[in-house]
Amino acid sequence: MFQSKSPLYYQLAEIIINDIKEKNLQENDRILTEREYCEKYNLSRSTVRQAIAYLEKKGYIYKVQGCGTFVSSRVMKQKLLKFYSFTEEAKKQGKTPSSKILSFKEKKADEKICKELNINRDDKVYELQRLRLADDEVVMYEKTYLLEKKMQGLSKNILLENPLYDILQNRYNISFTKATERFSVLLADEKIAEILTIPQGSPIIRLQRWTYAGMEIIEYTVSLVRGDRFEFEVELEEK
Structure with missing residues (x-):
């Protein structure tokens, strides 16, 4: 894990996408928090935030202030x-x-x-x-x-x-x-x-x-x- 030459945030984003698919997460299901991703993969908060921002921009997830991050409606x-x-x-x-x-x-x-x-x-x-x-x-x-x-x-x-x-x-x-x-x-x-x-x-x-x-x-x-x-x-x- 995290052995390719791609940026760390991008590798984490790919892992999250695979998790959504493999765990068959549905629209509006909650994913892990930034802190949980940091602890699980030993990553900095800035790297995790960059991955989350990338996935949000791509339409995979959305954030609700004070509630968490959730799986978006399928494109x-x-x-x-x-x-x-x-x-x-x-x-x-x-x-x-x-x-x-x-x-x-x-x-x-x-x-x-x-x-x-x-x-x-x-x-x-x-x-x-x-x-x-x-x-x-x-x-x-x-x-x-x-x-x-x-x-x-x-x-x-x-x-x-x-x-x-x-x-x-x-x-x-x-x-x-x-x-x-x-x-x-x-x-x-x-x-x-x-x-x-x-x-x-x-x-x-x-x-x-x-x-x-x-x-x-x-x-x-x-x-x-x-x-x-x-x-x-x-x-x-x-x-």
């Missing part, structure tokens, strides 16, 4: 090799997914949305704003634009019944052929911080998604994702 992982649904992926990871519709309306597309969906200025779209939750915790804010002519009669009540992609496929017989996604990293402003229930200035992921049916774009979505609760993963293979 949701999303592979990007094929079409995916937030609802189905959350279920695979043992979480209970839900959505809260903030607004749903039909409107004429403005210049930006016309460009993103490659439609005419007079075309109508549905604008859907919603929160995506995992185990009742907000992880994502989405604003989605859909072609009205491809899904006439879509309503808030219909959206409350089933996941959006299930509705498009089963109710409107829309077959997805591909999707393009673009990622960027931002800092949450006051409005978004309040929506996502995170401190202002926290890192968030801005995800844009264009979904195609044939050559036609039928969905454009902008998602703002909590950086401490979600990570995306790409697997690269040598050909």
Whole structure:
């Protein structure tokens, strides 16, 4: 133990991560105190504090003043090799997914949305704003634009019944052929911080998604994702 060339705080952080996994600690379970780690591994308080700060920054743990340090909510992982649904992926990871519709309306597309969906200025779209939750915790804010002519009669009540992609496929017989996604990293402003229930200035992921049916774009979505609760993963293979 503590024989590699990595900094001591990093080695301790790896030990704590392994403890969380091997002991199958659950969200909100308490871990050892700084003093207990010092005594157990014969480390200085500054080294232990550095390891705890590193793990807190990475989202593995969180501290409650006067109460201790606890295991954080598990970060949701999303592979990007094929079409995916937030609802189905959350279920695979043992979480209970839900959505809260903030607004749903039909409107004429403005210049930006016309460009993103490659439609005419007079075309109508549905604008859907919603929160995506995992185990009742907000992880994502989405604003989605859909072609009205491809899904006439879509309503808030219909959206409350089933996941959006299930509705498009089963109710409107829309077959997805591909999707393009673009990622960027931002800092949450006051409005978004309040929506996502995170401190202002926290890192968030801005995800844009264009979904195609044939050559036609039928969905454009902008998602703002909590950086401490979600990570995306790409697997690269040598050909």
